[in-house]
Amino acid sequence: MALQFQVDEDVCVGCGECANVCPFQLIEMKGDIPAISESNELSCVQCQHCFAVCSTGALSILGLDPSDSITINGSSVEPLQLSTLMKGRRSVRLYKKEPVARQDLDLLLETISYAPTGVNNRQVHFTMIDNPEVMERLRERTYEKLNTIHSTNAYPPGMDYFKQYIADAIENNRDTIFRGAPHMLIASSPKTSPSPEVDCHIALTYFELLAASMGLGTVWCGLGKGVLTMLIPELLRELGIPETHLVGYVMMFGKPDVTYHRTVQRSSMSVNRVQKIG
The missing domain is CATH 3.40.109.10 (NADH Oxidase)
Structure with a gap:
């Protein structure tokens, strides 16, 4: 599948987050606009980190539309x-x-x-x-x-x-x-x-x-x-x-045919907290 790395220059703010988050450093900033060379496209694993991190939705990859994604800003589960x-x-x-x-x-x-x-x-x-x-x-x-x-x-x-x-x-x-x-x-x-x-x-x-x-x-x-x-x-x-x-x-x-009413209790666990090396 073609990578179809595209940037809407009118929406891009030039923050460089897409380049910073790329696991293989395949994206480079051409001035204030991110780009990826044809040779680097071959090394892309299509993780979509660049797509997900773009705050303005300026970046598209693999023909995906950012507006079709679920917005996760501020939505989290109580720990x-x-x-x-x-x-x-x-x-x-x-x-x-x-x-x-x-x-x-x-x-x-x-x-x-x-x-x-x-x-x-x-x-x-x-x-x-x-x-x-x-x-x-x-x-x-x-x-x-x-x-x-x-x-x-x-x-x-x-x-x-x-x-x-x-x-x-x-x-x-x-x-x-x-x-x-x-x-x-x-x-x-x-x-x-x-x-x-x-x-x-x-x-x-x-x-x-x-x-x-x-x-x-x-x-x-x-x-x-x-x-x-x-x-x-x-x-x-x-x-x-x-x-x-x-x-x-x-x-x-x-569907369970049993109901548990409380958690079990764990008394111990094996943890090695490393405080110093060398």
């Missing part, structure tokens, strides 16, 4: 309110059967597309099951295959931790793996991207915090990830996840 939300977030393992509304799903997906990625590669791939009937079919397929693996003890080495939960699910006929959640979100990224696993984790953290603010429950599903990646990876292909991708994590979510 204590956000802190309480984060402290009160719980891993939810009890869900109602009803689906999350489409507009809520769309807001969640749109928002996590803004999560940062290494070198702004933006290659995280989100695979969402938004239809509870499809989730139920995945559940059935998963346990059909796990029954075969468990009955023949065909576990690969290093699966002792998972075996106990799979045994519990099969022997007690309960969904220990997916926790009865009506929805699933899998974040994956190309194995060759700069930081595939971290990028996925950041995006899912965005997801869980926004979901918590909407009254939705989430759980980081390590059992689901382990089962799908180590025992029955063929289901990942059926879900449309490319073989060239690393699965960062699996998150189950939905």
